[in-house]
Amino acid sequence: MLSHAATVSARALHRVGVGDVARRAAAARGFGVGRRVGGGRRLGGSGTSSSSRRPRVARVFDRRAFRGAARAAADEPSSSSSSSSSPLPFSPLPDVPLSPHVSLVSGASRGIGLEMVRQLLERPDASMRGRPSAAGGHVVAACRDPSSATALAELRGRYPTRLSVVRMDVTDVAAIEAAAATVAEAHGRVDALVQTAAVLHVAGEMAPETSIARLDERSAIAAFRTNALGPTLVVKHFANLLHEATARARAEAKEAAAEKESDSDSDAGYARAHAPAAVVANLSARVSSVGDNRLGGWHSYRASKSALNQLTKNCAIEFARKKHPVTFLLLHPGTVATDLSAPFRRNVPEGKLFAPEFAAERLLGIVGEKTQEDTGKFFAWDGEEVQW
Numbered sequence: 001m002l003s004h005a006a007t008v009s010a011r012a013l014h015r016v017g018v019g020d021v022a023r024r025a026a027a028a029r030g031f032g033v034g035r036r037v038g039g040g041r042r043l044g045g046s047g048t049s050s051s052s053r054r055p056r057v058a059r060v061f062d063r064r065a066f067r068g069a070a071r072a073a074a075d076e077p078s079s080s081s082s083s084s085s086s087p088l089p090f091s092p093l094p095d096v097p098l099s100p101h102v103s104l105v106s107g108a109s110r111g112i113g114l115e116m117v118r119q120l121l122e123r124p125d126a127s128m129r130g131r132p133s134a135a136g137g138h139v140v141a142a143c144r145d146p147s148s149a150t151a152l153a154e155l156r157g158r159y160p161t162r163l164s165v166v167r168m169d170v171t172d173v174a175a176i177e178a179a180a181a182t183v184a185e186a187h188g189r190v191d192a193l194v195q196t197a198a199v200l201h202v203a204g205e206m207a208p209e210t211s212i213a214r215l216d217e218r219s220a221i222a223a224f225r226t227n228a229l230g231p232t233l234v235v236k237h238f239a240n241l242l243h244e245a246t247a248r249a250r251a252e253a254k255e256a257a258a259e260k261e262s263d264s265d266s267d268a269g270y271a272r273a274h275a276p277a278a279v280v281a282n283l284s285a286r287v288s289s290v291g292d293n294r295l296g297g298w299h300s301y302r303a304s305k306s307a308l309n310q311l312t313k314n315c316a317i318e319f320a321r322k323k324h325p326v327t328f329l330l331l332h333p334g335t336v337a338t339d340l341s342a343p344f345r346r347n348v349p350e351g352k353l354f355a356p357e358f359a360a361e362r363l364l365g366i367v368g369e370k371t372q373e374d375t376g377k378f379f380a381w382d383g384e385e386v387q388w
């Protein structure tokens with residue numbers, strides 16, 4: 001039987017429109033029943049049947065605040081102009097696995113983000129080396145308009161229990177809050193947040209400036225909102241889910257070490273300390289580098305990505321001081337054959353235009369292998385550090 005808190009949680013989820021199994025999963029995870037992982041071990045729940053046992057991991061996010069945001073989102077459709085007609089921020093799943101690892105990719109409708117989602121699903125062993133728990137884990141694909149994201153819909157048809165699609169326009173704070181509430185209720189953690197959403201040009205609205213004479217205030221503000229502020233607001237609203245992931249990964253590593261029967265305290269302590277922290281990887285661009293700027297131009301895009309670099313570095317410093325730290329990385333994918341680069345490929349030297357498959361593979365490899373010691377660093381697709 002579910003506890004009172006679990007019943008309340010289930011009702012709240014019903015109001016925000018999350019599927020039945022998500023309700024059961026969230027109830028089972030966080031409200032008195034405990035979370036089953038692998039062979040039926042319980043993690044993190046306070047336990048109705050074992051209420052005398054202390055929870056192994058203290059929950060670090062405020063579920064009531066998340067539920068409030070989700071409820072508000074259900075009542076008031078997102079202000080995003082491109083949002084779907086459904087008031088629900090989430091496509092309900094037929095079955096929500098109690099995944100030991102959750103990756104969230106923003107800007108997943110096309111380009112590098114879409115390819116990352118595909119590889120996380122199709123290449124479970126290879127996609128994030130160094131984070132073995134990512135293999136077979138859950139993937140949340142965030143995009144502005146799930147109803148028009150046909151490639152994601154096709155992937156969801158093939159991986160209905162491993163992929164969920166959530167609506168999130170990074171320039172719309174209500175949409176970010178609603179997405180965080182949805183992910184909190186369905187998964188309770190985010191282990192890897194990869195942010196690819198960005199804008200360089202929009203037909204008839206925005207084009208990269210070739211001279212200061214072409215600088216347009218509205219376009220510049222739009223670039224800063226999407227490329228710098230948006231990803232940082234996502235970090236703000238997903239922060240507790242990231243801390244929760246670090247806490248849980250460490251508790252799980254400690255428990256696994258103890259179960260190996262080499263369970264001296266020092267082994268368990270070592271495993272706990274070396275479990276990977278949650279990671280945020282923000283896609284920047286080499287043109288953001290001030291030291292490497294030899295061509296000029298592209299004022300808004302360049303400067304918005306430089307701002308993203310500074311904000312990401314700031315987060316790296318702040319989140320390293322937390323009890324449950326989070327690793328922050330900046331990534332340059334190279335020049336990649338996507339819609340973003342389409343108008344500017346003429347001068348790309350032979351062999352220097354990468355397929356999205358190649359870029360996604362390289363970048364996921366970097367996300368998987370870097371640790372808290374690398375937090376705040378900026379890496380190119382080949383693993384080389386990029387100068388600021």
Ligand SMILES: NC(=O)c1ccc[n+]([C@@H]2O[C@H](COP(=O)([O-])OP(=O)(O)OC[C@H]3O[C@@H](n4cnc5c(N)ncnc54)[C@H](OP(=O)(O)O)[C@@H]3O)[C@@H](O)[C@H]2O)c1
Nearest residue numbers: 107109110111112144169170197198285335336338340341
């Ligand atoms: N391609 C390159 O050569 C290259 C080079 C250096 C750096 N990068 C960086 O790599 C990342 C991925 O680029 P890409 O080539 O894959 O770009 P892309 O093909 O143009 O895709 C951009 C993605 O961002 C999404 N997006 C745009 N505005 C958004 C918003 N307000 N909220 C949420 N999502 C939004 C788009 O969604 P919609 O479908 O809804 O528009 C789309 O999914 C970007 O950060 C880019 O700056 C790319």
